[in-house]
Structures are given as C-alpha cells and as structure tokens.
Amino acid sequence: MGKATGFIEFERETADERDPLERIQDWKEYSTPFSDEVAKTQGARCMDCGTPFCHIGMEIEGATSGCPVYNLIPEWNDLVYRGKWKQALERLMKTNNFPEFTGRVCPAPCEGSCTVAIHDPAVSIKNIEQKIIDKGFENGWITPRIPKKRTGKKVAIIGSGPTGLAAADQLNQAGHSVTVFERADRAGGLLTYGIPNMKLDKNVVKRRIRLLEEEGITFILNTEVGKDLSAEEIKANYDSVILCTGAQKHRDLPIQGRKTKGVQFAMDYLTASTKSLLDSNLQIEEKWNAKGKDVIVIGGGDTGADCIATALRQGAKSIVQFGKHPQLPIKRDNSNLWPAFPNVYSLEYAHKEAKEKFGEDVRQYSIQTKQFITDENGKLEALYTVEMKKTRDENGRFVFEELPGTGKYWPAQLVLIAIGFEGVEQPVLDAFKVEVNRHRVEAKYGDFRTNVEHVFAAGDARRGQSLIVWAINEGREVAYQVDQYLMGETELPTVVNV
Template sequence: MGKATGFMEFERQTANERKPMERIGDWKEYSAPFSDEVATTQGARCMDCGTPFCHIGMEIDGATSGCPVYNLIPEWNDLVYRGKWKEALKRLTKTNNFPEFTGRVCPAPCEGSCTVAINDPAVTIKNIEQKIIDKGFENGWIIPRIPKQRTGKKVAIIGSGPAGLAAADQLNQAGHTVTVYEREDRAGGLLTYGIPNMKLDKEVVARRVHLLQQEGIDFILNTEVGKDISAEKIKDSYDSVILCTGAQKHRDLPLEGRNADGVRFAMDYLTTATKSVLDTKVQVEDELNAADKDVIVIGGGDTGADCIATALRQGARSIVQFGKHPQLPIKRKDDNLWPAFPNVFSLEYAHKEAKEKFGEDIREYSIQTKKFVTDDEGKLKELHTVQMKKTRDENGMFVFEEIPGTEKVWPAQLVLIAIGFEGTEQPVLEAFGVNTERNRVKAKYGDFQTNIGHVFAAGDARRGQSLIVWAINEGREVAYQVDQYLMGETTLPTVVNM
C-alpha cells in the first residue's frame, strides 16, 4: 500500500494551521486541508505492513486503539497516492458515513496504532481522510442517494448526534421511512453545539444534514420528547424507535461555593457561544462571557481545550487549565506499548493559541480545587487549590494525596467545569420506560435492544461518553439490528458478529 519505500523517503506533514494570533480573531476553522500534492505524498508513507493495525477498532488499557468504524485505511491511502481520488472516496464512504466530521475532530486512534508509528511519526491518516471527503464535495461526486423503493416501515430516532445521524443514514438507505427528533433548533447534536465552529465549521454539519434531507430523512427540530410530544405517541406511531440522546448529564464538583455566579458547566458555555456565532441576535449572558475575565477551566480533556479556544476569542484577560494528573511524558512509557493509544504530551490547537497569547503553557498539573469564593454579591472572585501527589496504595491502586504547603489562591470570575459526563439525562429514558444501568440505557452491544420490544439504543446514551467515531460505529450497528428486526433479514453491513 502506498509507495514501498515512502515511509523512509517522506517525512510526516500535517495540515497547515493558520497563525494562532490571526485565528483567535475569528471563528473560522483554524486549519486548512492538504493540497492534492501533499496528500499524495503523505499517502505514499503508508507501508505494505501485511497486517494493518490502523483499523483494529478495539480498546487497550481503557483507551481506543485503531479505527472503530474499521476504515479501509491502507486501501484509500494507496488510491490517493496513485491519484485515484474517486475510488478512494468510494472506499472511505464504504465504512464511514461522515468522514468530514471524523477527519476534523477525531483524535485519530488509527494513527496511534499505525505500524510506521512504532519507530517514526505515523501516517497522517486523519488529514488524508478529510482531504478525500472535501474533494468529493468540491467536485460534485457526492450527490443524494435516493432509495429506489420503500419498505413501508417507519423508524423514529431520538437525537441527531453522530450516532443518530449514522443510524438514520443506514436505515434510510435500507428503504425505511426515518424521522429524527431533535430538541435543539439545529440538527447535529454535539457536532453542532458541543464542538466550536473553529474546530468544526457548522456549514459542514449543515451540508450533511441537508444531504440526508434530500435523501428522504425527516428532521423534526425544537421538539423535546416527553414535553412537546409524548414517548407513548412515538412508540405507537413507529415500527421501531432508537434512542440516541447522548450522555449529557454533567459530572459536577460539589464544593464549597459551587453555586456562585460564574461557576458553570463547560457544555453550557460552549453551546451558548456557538449559538451566538451562528445567530448574531443571540446575546451571550454576562456570566457566560469570558471577555476581560480571569478564566479557569477545570478538566484536561478536549472539552476543556475547546473552552480555552472559545475564551480566547471572547477576549479573556487570563486563562488557566487545571488537570488532576501529572504532565504526560514526551515519549511512550514502557507500559504504554504500541499499538495502544500513545499517552504522550501534546499541544492541542487551543494550547498553541494560548501559549502564543500569554507566552507560556497555561496548563497546571496535579492540582485539585478546594473551594470557590464569592464577593458580597455572590459573584465568583477566586478559587483555592492544592497540589496533589499521585501514588499507589498497598493494593497497587492509584491514589491522590495532598501536598502540604502547596495551597494557592487564584483570581477568577469565570470557572468552567469540564470533567466529563456521568451518563445520559434520565427524563426521556423514564418516559420510554427503558431500563438503565450506571445512568445509561441498558442494551447489549451487538444487539442494542432495550427491555421495550421495539425500542433500541445506541451511541453515548448506551455506552457512555465516548468518541464520535464510536458513535458512528454504534449508529451503523444498531441500524443493522433494527433492519433485521423489521424485515427478518438485512443487507446492511455489520462487523459485530464477524
């Protein structure tokens, strides 16, 4: 695959990023796709490794390794290298419904398990993927695929995130009449309101949703199940229902002063900011505006990084990000062997921007928040922290201990809690009467059926907070099961039972 000696001849190259100080002045995407020439050269780096690990799609030590939608990566890398772009697009879309999303925002576990990455920088799989799909749209190769016949079966999907959209796409192509219910004013779920525009332009999401509409899928927006329409009516009106409501129950920090004005959940902040970008009539409330404020982001993941990038564009006076774990090593540790995901230090797009703006890395490691302090009006003015030490107890389990004398007071008028999610919101699940376990819908992977006969569940609502690419995987797999349930057989692809 690719050029036999390409990985030895060509160095890894990533997509061109706009200069940090330039891009924080707007909300446009911060990077540009590969040129044809660069993509061809990078595709040449894909080696004929015999057993490609880039698409194994499994979890190792609790982290995803390889591609969960099992993209045929070596095949389309080779086709790009040979300039066969249309053929590359066909191979890419054979396994991935939405490469324009994963090519922009997926953390690329495929690259961590790339064989080249054992000794050298991995093939730039993610950037090549984005180039293929973008070229497909630019050249008009992607057109509506109208099903030739309808089955007469109706399916309702609750939630229009990546799992819901993938399931809708698959079932629509199988000939079923699909309706997607979304409580927000735009479809896309967290693709629209959870990921900032500079990371995933909302026109890219809208373009895909429009294409799905052209293909026959009906989107009912501004409709919350259990409030605007009953679960009973949906269950009675459709032959099958799929719950793809995501995992949006925030994990909180129940500390002293938590109710102060200025301590908010990260997702509320990101949603409000994106709504104001998409609609200039939407005003950001003062409490959620970072302008001229000292901002602290609690949580070291992607959501925290998105909060940093958003706060920079709003004009924050200072930004600090707290993480409870020590700084990651520059290279893989001995217990983090390939093909597991490489737990190594990196600078995300937001960290690069903040470093350029403030002259230093804004991340603080091994730190724990102790309390929030308000002024006389109940508004946040500071928070208190202590440094932590990560050790193992007598049972070999990791524990965190406070380090005496490391207490510190930080000025802050806006604190964003970005420490993840506990599971899915319960009202919709209760309305449908489905069983839950650990705040998730109880439904076995590979079957996806709940305790209610014709009600299925997929994505984060079933598996918990995860990657977009896993959501697409689950959307495709639940579609297979629903089609088989409705028709007694199916021609949709699956990998679960292989």
C-alpha cells in the same frame, strides 16, 4: 500499499495551521486541508504491513486503539498516492458515513496504532481522510442517494448526534422512512453545539444534514420527546424506535461555593457561545462572556481545550486550565506500548493559541480545586486549590494525595467545569420506561435492544461518553439490527459477531 519505500523517503506532514494570534480574531476553522500533492506524498508513507493495526478498532488499556468504524485505511491511502481520488472516496464511504466530521475532530486513534508509529511518526491518516471527503464535495461526486424503493416501515430516532445521524443514514438507504427528533433548534447534537466552529465549521454540519434531508430523512426540531411529544405516541406511530440521546448529564464538582454565579458547566458555555455565533453574531449574555475576565477551566480533556479556544476569542484577560493528573511524558513510556493509544504530551490547537497569547502553556497539572471564593456581594472572585501527588496503593491502584503547604488562591470571574459526563439524562428514558444501569441505557452491544419491545438504544446513551467514531460505529450497528428486526433479514453491513 502506498509506495514501498515511502515511509523511509518522506517525512510526516500535517495540515497547515493558521497563525495562532491571527486565528483567535475570528471563528473560522484553524487548519487548512492538504494540497493534492501533499496528500499523495503522505499517502505514499503507508506501509505494506502484514496486519494493518490502524483499523483494529478495539480498546487497549481503557483507551481506543485503531479505527472503530474499521476504515479501509491502507486501501484509500494507496489510491490517494496513485491519484485515484474518486475510488478513494468510494472506499472511504464504505465504512464511514461522515468523514468530514471525523477528519476534522477525531483524535485519530488510527494513527496511534499505525505500524510506522512503532519507530517513526505515523502516517497522517486523519488529514488524508479530510482531504478525500472535501475533494468529493468540491468535485460534485457526493450527490443525494435516493432509495429505489420504500419498505413501508417507519423508524423514529431520538437524538441527532453522530449516532442518530449514522443510524438514520443506514436505515434510510435500506428503504425505511426515518424521522429524527431533536430537542434543540438545530440538528447535529454535539456536532453543532458541543464542538466550536474553529474545529468544525457549522456549514459542514448543515451541508450533511441538508443532504440527508434530500435523501428522504425527516428532521423534527425543537421537540423534546417525553415533554412535547409522549413516548406512547412515538411507539404507536413507528415500527421501531432508537434512543440516541447521548450522555449529557454533567459530572459536577460539589464543593464549597459551587452555586456561585460565574461557575458554569463547560458544555453549557460552549453551546451558548455557538448559539450566539449562529443566532446573533456573537451577542451573548454576560454570564457566558469571557471578555475581560480571569477564566479557569477545570478539566484537562478536549472539552476543556475547546473552552480555552472559545474564551480566547471572546477576549479573556487570563486563562488557566487545571488537570488532576501529572503532565504526560514527551515520548511513550514502557508501560504504554504500541498499538495502544499514545499517552504523550502534546499542544492542542487551543494550547498553542493560548501559549502565543500569554507566553506560556496555560495548563497546570496535579491540581485539585477545593473551594470557590466570593466577594462581599456574592460574586465569584477566586478559587482555592491544592497540589496532588499521584501514587499507587498496596493493591496497585492509583490514588491521589494532597500535598501539605501547597494551597493557592487563583483570581477568577468565570470558571468552567469540564470534568466529563456521568451518563444519560433521565426524563426521556423514564418516558420510554427503559432500564438504566450505571447511568447508561441497558442494551447489549451487538443487539442494542432495550427491555421495551421495538425500542433500541445506541451511542453514548448506551456506552457512556465516548468518541465520534464509536458513535458512528454504534449508529451503523444498531441500524443493522433494526433492519433485521423489521424485515427478518438485512443487506446492511456489520462488523459485529453477535
């Protein structure tokens, strides 16, 4: 695949990024796509490897390795190298319903398991993927696919995130009449309100939603099932129901001072910020506005990084991000072998911006927050932390120990808790009376049926907080099972051996 000696001849390139100090002045996407020529050169780096681990789509050491939607990566890399863009698009769309999303915001586990990455920088798979789909839209190759016939079966999908959208797309193409219910005022779930505009422009999301509507899918917004519409009514009017509600129950930090005003959940903050951008040109409530404030983000993941980028654009006075774990190594250590996801130090887009703004990396490692501090009026003014040491106990398990004498006070008027999600929110599940185990809907992967007749569950609601590519995987797979359930057979693709 690609050019036989391409990985030897050409160095890895990634998409150009706008100057950090310039881009924090607006909310436009921070990177620009490959040119045709750069994409071809990067496609040429794809090796003719015997086993393309880039699309193995499995979990190793608790992290995703390879592509969970099993993209035909070597095939479309080769086609891009040869300038066959339309054929590359056809190959890409065989496995991925929404490359414009994954090409922008996926952490690219495919690159971590790229064979080239054993000794050299991986092929720039993610950037090539984005280039293919963007070129498809630019050239008018992506048009509404209207199903030739309808089955007469109706499917209700609760939740319009990537799982719900993927399931809706697949089932609509199978000829079923699909209605997607969304409690928010815009479709897209976390694609719309959980990922800031500078990573994923909302016009990209709206373009896809509009295309799905043109293909026959109905979206009903501002409707919370179980509150605005009963589960019984849904079950009575649809032949099958799929719960794709996500895992949006925040993991909290129940320490002294937690109820203080100024301590917010990160996802609520990102949602409010995006709504202010879309609804009122950034007219936002004071409690969600970082302007002039000392901001602290608790949690070292992608959501925390998005909070940093958002606070920068709002005009924060200072920003610090706390992580519980030590700083990652610069290169893979001996315990993190290929093709596992590379747990190595990196500067994400937000960290680059913050470093340029404040002159240093804003991340602090091995930190544990112990208390939120208020002034005499009850307003948040600081928090108190201690440093932690990560060690292994006698059973080989990692444990954290506080280091004496490391207590420190940090000024803060806005604290954002970004330590993940516990699982599903309960009300809609109670309405459908589905079984829940460890904050997840009880439904076996590959089957997706709940304990309630003709009610299925998929995505983060079933598996817990995960990646967009896993969400699309589950949306496609649950669609296969629902189509088979409704029709007795199916022609939809599947990769699961049940």
